[in-house]
Amino acid sequence: MGLMLKLRFQNMLSLRRTINTASVGGSTLLKVEQINGLRKITMSDTKTRNALSMQMMDELISNIERNQSDERLRSIMITSVPGPVFSAGHNLKELTSNKGIDQQRAIFAKCNQLMITIRKSEVPVFAVVYGLAAAAGCQLVAACDFAIATEKAKFSTPGANFGVFCSTPGISVARSVNRSLAAYMVLTGLPLNSQEALQAGLVSKVFPEDTIEDSVQQIHNSIRSKSRSIIKLGKEFFYKQIEMGYEEALKEGAEVMVQNLQYQDSQEGLDSFKEKRKPVWSHTDDKVKM
DSSP states (O other), X not given: OHHHHHHHHHHTOOOOEEOOOOEETTEEOEEEEEETTEEEEEEOOGGGTSOOOHHHHXXXXXXXHTTTTOTTOOEEEEEEOSSSEEEOOSOGGGSSGGGOXXXXXXXXXXXXXXXXXXXXXXSOEEEEESSEEETHHHHHHHHSSEEEEETTOEEEOXXXXXXXXXXXXXXXXXXXXXXXXXXXXXXXXXXXXXXXHHHHTSSSEEEOGGGHHHHXXXXXXXXXXXXXXXXHHHHHHHHHXXXXXXXXXXXXXXXXXXXXXXXXXXXXXXXXXXXXXXXXXXXXXXXXXX
């Protein structure tokens, strides 16, 4: 009984914590706050249309990685200030030839690091898109675990229009939509509206803008109601099995299920189901004592 009360008390400690706003050169790039386990990262560099500059990508990586082991952190949301643009992609001024080939390589390496950081996050990372997500901005959306959008959102990979084919954005996009549509996007540069993106699987849900905040809260609460450690285990295997052959995935998946059942939180979930009560999660990797 004492352990049960302690766990309930710990689960009530998801109080509001605000992370310092990251500023570069006197211009605020991101606003970050954490409320009840939801870390909201808002791109606010409207002067560059939230371009994924080196500084912006550095700050995104830093704020995704920060305190990943904190049990109070349950999901991460990447969004923009409501407006016409989510992110216009890379800052093209950083890609001109006078910057040098080493800088160009560094920019794409940093972008790769950002996408991998999202994939390796212990908690779900999702995008909320109000406006246009273009080029690397579209890649950022596709790299998230899932994305939701307003009815006004648009998605495009128009790099070829400017002489820079969207080769790296196409990697994430082609893993989110079918090959034919991905080819259409990178070869024509024409945008998808929010309903087309929904039908294609680039986004998971579309909501009216005036209901988006309530919808985000419902999604986060659904994640937050589950064991953090089980979500972590499941997310890691979900992406691992996608790269496997079918039979290999089935074999590996069965073993992961067995590992899952050894978690204390797994047994707590099964016990709570039998006892018709809400589970009290530990959110740890602790295993059942045999």
